[in-house]
Amino acid sequence: MRRLINLIILFKEYVVLAALVTLSFFLMASSRTNEIQPLRAMTTVIVGSLQSAGSWIPNPFAISRENSELRDRNILMSSELSELRQAKGENEELRKLLGLKLEPGWKVIAADIVGKTTVFERNMMTLSIGESSGVEKGMPVITDAGLVGKIYATSGGFSMAEGLFNTSLRVAVKTSRTRVDGIIAWEGGDELIVRNIPKALDIQSGDLVVTSEYSTFFPSDIPVGTVTRVEDEQNSLFRKIYVQPAAHPLEIEHCFVVLKDGASDKERSAFESRISDELTKSQKKAGK
């Protein structure tokens, strides 16, 4: 017995470890038993209360991570908000386009403006429709607000239009109130200009300017813009009129291409061309 006690004392570290390991395994085996559960429940309540009491202490690392996550979410939501706002604007624009009232006989086809380019002083727009949709060179481009421009070139699936802010585009117009005719053009800046309007004719700021019947490209009475000011040309009998465009080419994203009645236009063009040629010939004869 004494030898056994001496042996235990000699190897006490191992004996104690064996006892503790055995006890640990016993505890592990019994940790799920019903006898232990009240103790676990009590400790859970106590620890929960202590943790709750200590929850006011901030964790800078967790706050930093949470801030980072919230920042990411904020960026995501800002992006979604921006998309929603854009969709809302697009929706309103499309609703207006749906309400566009056209004269009987006109055919229009909707198009998206997929690109805008500026070459020298020629502002061009690329439309999402082309020859395959019936678009031809010279067709007017409009929105619900008014005239936008004219088709300049076409391909199978796309077309390019020159907008009103284009030095090469000239449109026959008239004022809707007093029916004064003129040619509108862009010479730079934010406004269009109608030159050579006799001073005697009645034009005032706020007058609506629409397309004239004299144009071979544009149907009549399409709004072009509003007169903003009238200026006398120096040493001249004429005035020039500044017009704010009704549809700003740089701000629109959707438009319509007016599919003209080709037969009547061609007939008119041919007739006007024939008369013009005859007049030129008679002038030459008179000159001789």
Place this chain on the structure above:
Amino acid sequence: MPYLIEGAIAILAVVLQVVLSNAISILGAVPDLGLIYLVWTVIRRGQLAGEIVGFCIGLLLDILSSGSLGSHSLSFAIVGFLLGYFYNEEETEQRIRNWPFLLFVAVGAFLNGIIYYMLFKLASGVGVVDYFLGQAGLAAIYTTIIAVIPMLWSSRRPLY
């Protein structure tokens, strides 16, 4: 009396670890204050005290953390026993007040992780590398860094 104070410190360390776990965690890893106290005890009192204190601290941690009863007590008892092999009565103060204390803590944390992994994680199919590259490794590093505090504290005052 010294034993009572040491017992109170041990309980305080484990309670702080459990109660402040949310406030002091980094990426989910919490420093093992109980292990730091265990290393302190092993360096000062040797293998037998280490395994007994380890068992008691582990059991307290099991009770307070609502974990499997006996799991931490087993691993801490084994850690106390294994670290006890490096006990040297003549170098107690030097070890506690200098970098060997941090080395003991790091080895203890690693051993604790190994034992815990073999007992509870091996069967679940978690890879040992993944385990140590994850929270276990982070917790070991965090525990070692926190152990600098008692090391510096003990270097400014007499141990006994």
